[in-house]
Amino acid sequence: MLAFLKGNPRYFCYWMATWLSEFGDWMRNMALLYIVMDLSGNSPFSVSAILFAEFAPIFLIGFFVGVFADRWDRKRTMLGAIGFRVLIMLLFVVAILSESLWMIYIGAFLSTVGSLFYKSPAPAFVMQFVPREDLKTAMSLRQITNSTMMLIGPATGTVVYMTWGGAWALVMTALLMLGSLLLIYVVKVPPSATPATEDSKKGKLRGVMREMRDGFVYSWKNLAVRPLLFTQIFIGLGSGLINVVEIFIITEFLGLPKEMLSLLVTVQGGSMLVGALLVQRMKSAPERLLVYGLLLMGVGLAGMVAYPALWVTMAAILVFSLGNSMLTIGLGTTLQTYVAFEYQGRTGTTVMTLFNGFMVIAMLTAGPLQALFSIVPVVLASGIIVVIGGAVCYYMYRVAHKAGMQPVPPPSQHAQA
Incomplete structure (x- = not known):
């Protein structure tokens, strides 16, 4: 693994970006859980509502996201998605200050939309600079990131929330995501957009549906x-x-x-x-x-x-x-x-x-x-x-x-x- 990372600096930058992104996700998840419980008086309905808001986009627009992840430039799509998620963190801060559960639910929904646009083009993005014989190593490194964050993420997110509060936890999440954005930005790859065919361009929605069917x-x-x-x-x-x-x-x-x-x-x-x-x-x-x-x-x-x-x-x-x-x-x-x-x-x-x-x-x-x-x-x-x-x-x-x-x-x- 070390030899692979030394020999592929572009993947090393991407891998470091995933550490920051995963850490930010855990801080956000723990902060939102505690914030919702505080604002709702530990209401089970409110906890269910935030979970629904985070899962719903996968069913509602997941297939559509896949179309655009294949059509648009992979790197730019990922950068745009991270930037969008940073803005959502600021929306969460406003929701905390105004004590609005509905803004948190809306923000959770939109944050998942951003995550979909971030994750969907990622495999193809990695394929641009990782040779096929090294793909399993690359996936193993991603699994190391996920496992380590599962190991330390919940405790760290809880400590940050208890020490500085929800608003500062989300601001720190935004900073971590900005760091992830900068690291992905420095990964040099050629444009990778897959333009829609002329047939698909006839009627935007009809074109999207046709590509989704394909x-x-x-x-x-x-x-x-x-x-x-x-x-x-x-x-x-x-x-x-x-x-x-x-x-x-x-x-x-x-x-x-x-x-x-x-x-x-x-x-x-x-x-x-x-x-x-x-x-x-x-x-x-x-x-x-x-x-x-x-x-x-x-x-x-x-x-x-x-x-x-x-x-x-x-x-x-x-x-x-x-x-x-x-x-x-x-x-x-x-x-x-x-x-x-x-x-x-x-x-x-x-x-x-x-x-x-x-x-x-x-x-x-x-x-x-x-x-x-x-x-x-x-x-x-x-x-x-x-x-x-x-x-x-x-x-x-x-x-x-x-x-x-x-x-x-x-x-x-x-x-x-």
């Missing part, structure tokens, strides 16, 4: 992407169930105080960090990492309720976290390896939207299911669903390889500084 067709016909589309159903359902009932593993199954959840989150973050370092050394193809990751995640989920002892649950989290790292790195590398440069945005948002859609469906049903069956069957069900997803993924990729699945040509025309 993205769906491409994703479905792509032998490497089609297994991902089916797999997201299982991952989304399993993730939605565990996201809701995780706290009850602590309180109901283990009989511990709810504050112990922070310990498990810390264990998960540390395990994912170690997992990212291990996965980077594995020689498996990215689609195999996907399969192995899903199987390990499913086993780890089920293992969390195998025996009512904290050490057993923590051991299961270690297994789950390793699988999670394999899944994340395998998924990102698979898309960058087998999806054409000009379809990266649309394919990525299609996969992401499918995952989030089924996750929300599962989250809505998790509470009633737990009330009906108790915590153990629900957690076991989430693990079984993910294992089934791994089996489906394995079978579909086996068929895809027999059908002649091949990597797409690298975007060599975009790779020069």
